[in-house]
Amino acid sequence: MLFDPRPKESRSELFNRERELGLLELYVKGGSPLILCLGVRRVGKTSLLKVFLNENNYPYVYINARKLSEYQYNVAGLYKLFSESITHTRFSDRLAEYLRSLRGVKIEVLGTGIEVGFDWRRREPSITSILEKFNDYANDQNTYFLVVIDEAQELRFLRGYNRVDFRQVIAYSYDNLRHVKFVLSGSEIGLLYEFLEFGNYASPLHGRVRDELVLSRFSREESIKFLELGFNEAGIRPPKAIIEEIVEVLDGIPGWLAFYGYNVVQAGRFDILDKVLEEAVQVAFSELEKIVRSGKLYGHILRAVAMGYRNWSAIKRAVEAWTGTYVYSKVLYYSLNRLVALSVLVKEDERYDFTDPIYREASKKLTL
């Protein structure tokens, strides 16, 4: 179903990403060992990756690095996510044969299949030794093993008594494991680059070549088509004027379009745009609140940009008026850069704007 609010899993539910699926295939087959999949939140990165993995026969592990927070970003969490992912793939039993020889690997045969566990408390195998087994497996199968990490900017928080710098893991694999490829996706694009540090001599990944797939939002025409197709599936024929209004407001972000469509189908009526927007703004608001909690200035800046103060000096004046204090240029500069790195704002021709109109609306609601 085109309006399904979850990430899509099959090509038939994925609207208009043939080109991107093709590019990904091309990169995996012939490109660099490191592939980045970039785009703002809700543009469809997870959907693209899931469809790709389901449609192709590459062995893989898929990890959502946001889940590391449930383990306080401890390395144990990384092992846990690895083992869960292996357990759930269709080739887990064959892969288990390769992993079996590693110390600290536990393999259990259950009614439903095989469960692979890593005994991280006592003698966990190193991440690289696990990757070496992936490499052996892919080598024997004459294919590539894909290590897919969604929201990979979260890897920067990994810690623990045996702290893992995941960039070193990637660099080792890049240089030594011919049959392993990393696919990293990220919504907070600046933060992902800051973490990987391709431009820093001191970084393990300095100067490494990578392929980049950037997912853009739908054009106006694509958005209209997407809504029409989705409503058609549900047996509903919406008035053209309504569709056009929605497309105007939601600015081609697939996640919001699907969110609207889903709600209309559930409610069985079209005149719910205001209510849907309110809900969307609420979702965006709670995302922004996390940022604002990490520094009061962020809230002022977001509100300023939302109210139409778009260039440096206008933002500075607005923020100073609200805080009632002088704001150091260095501090304002840093904060604006963070908001760009988080892909909440974009900077173009010395003017700042929101990446997503729903973020703009949500920012108007930030109380000072």
Ligand SMILES: Nc1ncnc2c1ncn2[C@@H]1O[C@H](COP(=O)(O)OP(=O)(O)O)[C@@H](O)[C@H]1O
């Ligand atoms: N090309 C697409 N076709 C159909 N639905 C899509 C498409 N791209 C995104 N969606 C929908 O939008 C929402 C967000 O997609 P998701 O893949 O989670 O985005 P991201 O990972 O970039 O945040 C989901 O409901 C998903 O089903």
Ligand SMILES: [Mg+2]
């Ligand atoms: Mg995602």
